[in-house]
Amino acid sequence: MSEKPETKIVGFDRGDARSRMGRDIVALLPRLRRFAAGLTGSIQEGDDVVQSACLRALERHHQWEPGTRLDSWMFRIIRNLWLDRGKSAWNRLVRSDPDALAEIPDHSLSRELEVRDELASARAAIAALPEPQREVLLLVTVEGLTYEAAADVLGIPLGTVMSRLARARVAVGRRVRGDSTEALARETGAATTRR
Template sequence: MSSRAFIERALEHLPALRRVGRRLTGSPAEADDLVQDTVARALEQRGELRDPERLKGWLLAVQRTVFLNSRRGLRPRLEVLEGGMGRESPAGDLEAELHARTLSSAMKAALESLCPEWRDALWLREVEELSYEEIAQVQGCPVGTVRSRLARARLAMFDFLEKEKAHGSL
């Protein structure tokens, strides 16, 4: 796949990269930097993509690696991609919009109460709609671990919401 064709296909997944980037970094500005670093790294490593139909999961796995390396002080070198592809990023913040539309404060609290691995697995499954195999690739763990994390996350959220309901907070 040519560089230009790869970038065009990768840009289709830019909203997902930005959403997950915000979840990882907690900051819109850091998320944008992470997305730029991710696209640059993915472009360098595009030959390692085995299945072009699983580009989204592969990009999210690259993003996770770039993020972890940046936290270890092993910042990847920054590359500036020249020549815009004629695409614009979405006008709004989809993650904030999803939270505002669909998540009650109790649901947000339940989600935030989860450990990061469970919360990220649940987010990748329910919002990004990745398969278990793609989540395993992104999180760098076996599929069985993904299944376990999702089951535990759902149970923990249910328990949290039940406790809130019992205390009259809902």
């Protein structure tokens, strides 16, 4: 009885690529969750979007081109899923995360309340931005993407990224400082018409 020896083809196969992608996505999860939570305004909703994005990426792993940035591809999937859900920036609520506040080293009550107010103010300011500005702000300042990478993720020109980011920073700064709501409305209103 002669048995034919099992031959293995050494090389790149789809199962290996998908497994490798899965491991790489796991390493990106904190960044993906942070981006999605900022985009959606909710940790829970952000986690739902990330879960859907991971599933979609693994199902379509063959569409990703090795050698390109997996994080940019994943951010684009998250953004597209969020847009597909038809959510509007104007009707989302900002929810604070009490677990994040527990990590603050200064446990004095007055400092905790001050930090809670600052955090809520910053989140509200970001949530009040028009969606195109919020996306750019999150990708560049929170996720640390270059302007070029953010432009690639969003499919917009580099100059548009720079313009939206500048307007977003001004609007958030004004809102956090408590500038008049009329000035804020003019800034964000003008920004939405100049996309």
